[in-house]
Amino acid sequence: MLEHKCPSCGRQLGYEGLCWLCRAEKDRREAQAWTAEQIAEKQRNITQNITALDDWKSEETKDLWSLLSYHGAVTPEMQRAALAAGVFDVEQLYWRAPADVGAGLARVLMEADSHDEAGCLMCCLAMQGGDEALSALLELERNPRAWRKKLYADPSIYAECGGWTFDKEGRRRELVFDRCIPLVKGTPGENEPARLMRPREDFCPHCGCRMVDAVILDGRDERLRFLGVDGVITAACCPNCVGFEDGGAFTRFNPRGGGEPLPNDLTLDDYENYLGDEGLAELVNNRFVLAERHVPPFYGAYYEGVSTIGGFANWVQDWQYLECPECGKKMKYAAQIEWDMLFDEYGGEGTLYLEICPDCHIAGLLHQQT
Numbered sequence: 001m002l003e004h005k006c007p008s009c010g011r012q013l014g015y016e017g018l019c020w021l022c023r024a025e026k027d028r029r030e031a032q033a034w035t036a037e038q039i040a041e042k043q044r045n046i047t048q049n050i051t052a053l054d055d056w057k058s059e060e061t062k063d064l065w066s067l068l069s070y071h072g073a074v075t076p077e078m079q080r081a082a083l084a085a086g087v088f089d090v091e092q093l094y095w096r097a098p099a100d101v102g103a104g105l106a107r108v109l110m111e112a113d114s115h116d117e118a119g120c121l122m123c124c125l126a127m128q129g130g131d132e133a134l135s136a137l138l139e140l141e142r143n144p145r146a147w148r149k150k151l152y153a154d155p156s157i158y159a160e161c162g163g164w165t166f167d168k169e170g171r172r173r174e175l176v177f178d179r180c181i182p183l184v185k186g187t188p189g190e191n192e193p194a195r196l197m198r199p200r201e202d203f204c205p206h207c208g209c210r211m212v213d214a215v216i217l218d219g220r221d222e223r224l225r226f227l228g229v230d231g232v233i234t235a236a237c238c239p240n241c242v243g244f245e246d247g248g249a250f251t252r253f254n255p256r257g258g259g260e261p262l263p264n265d266l267t268l269d270d271y272e273n274y275l276g277d278e279g280l281a282e283l284v285n286n287r288f289v290l291a292e293r294h295v296p297p298f299y300g301a302y303y304e305g306v307s308t309i310g311g312f313a314n315w316v317q318d319w320q321y322l323e324c325p326e327c328g329k330k331m332k333y334a335a336q337i338e339w340d341m342l343f344d345e346y347g348g349e350g351t352l353y354l355e356i357c358p359d360c361h362i363a364g365l366l367h368q369q370t
């Protein structure tokens with residue numbers, strides 16, 4: 001029975017107190033308010049107690065994620081201390097670490113003899129992302145070690161963990177944008193540059209639900225220029241069936257506005273419309289708008305209760321980069337929307353990810369849930 005109400009947002013709850021979204025928001029506000037002295041103190045404390053990061057529940061790990069997510073404030077001292085102590089569980093700690101740290105990680109990786117250790121180290125190197133990282137991963141792709149057989153993927157797939165990959169010749173390709181901006185609750189304006197779940201005229205041939213332009217981003221807005229599209233990105237889907245489309249739901253978008261969904265892998269058999277009219281109405285009436293300011297690239301990579309454009313994703317399962325159906329290259333990760341944030345009553349599970357090929361004007365939507 002939902003007999004309680006969240007005192008902050010009014011959402012109906014089965015328990016007393018803040019709903020999980022408002023609780024996450026409160027924690028976020030507190031961490032965002034840290035002063036320069038508090039940040040310096042947290043950095044010093046983590047550097048001195050670096051092995052505490054091996055425990056994902058420790059205060060230090062929590063503080064590290066607040067530094068990464070809200071302040072973009074990890075120091076080379078923290079990275080060097082982690083390397084020296086062999087702390088490799090939180091790969092994001094090594095993002096853009098200096099070259100000496102990259103070279104150090106590569107050395108440890110080359111001597112690794114277990115697949116677990118090698119997997120962790122490849123993620124750390126992927127996050128470091130420098131020339132040392134590329135040459136080490138390329139070397140292991142060309143000359144696999146014994147542990148490779150026990151891993152699911154090649155080093156070029158591990159590189160994707162850090163938001164890039166490479167081809168056989170060792171040419172790099174970036175898969176994430178290092179700028180990030182959240183979507184926040186507000187009142188969408190006439191020319192709102194970021195809109196979610198705009199209803200379309202067409203209906204899904206599989207379940208009969210109305211189709212939606214799930215994500216519409218105007219790349220001409222100053223805040224979204226980093227996406228590299230001089231026009232409007234439109235990604236359409238059936239909001240009910242997108243969860244069944246394991247290979248992604250693709251749209252060919254017209255930079256002047258609008259887009260056509262490409263044929264999908266679903267068979268024409270009837271799918272049940274679980275969303276229904278009420279669920280759809282809640283979705284299309286969401287009040288999300290683009291935030292005023294950019295945030296650090298890991299803002300949406302760990303804490304739940306945020307939807308973001310750019311930066312790093314919080315993958316529910318493993319990271320997944322779709323192949324562009326036009327040019328065959330891996331698409332770039334562009335946005336994530338938590339379904340639960342779009343609903344007040346209905347509730348939603350999992351996250352919808354947007355990926356784009358700016359060259360071919362293709363958008364792909366991908367759903368993941370536990």
Ligand SMILES: [Zn+2]
Pocket residue numbers: 006007008009010011018019020021022023
């Ligand atoms: Zn609430």
Ligand SMILES: [Zn+2]
Pocket residue numbers: 204205206207208209238239240241242271
């Ligand atoms: Zn459908």
Ligand SMILES: [Zn+2]
Pocket residue numbers: 324325326327328329357359360361362
């Ligand atoms: Zn393409």
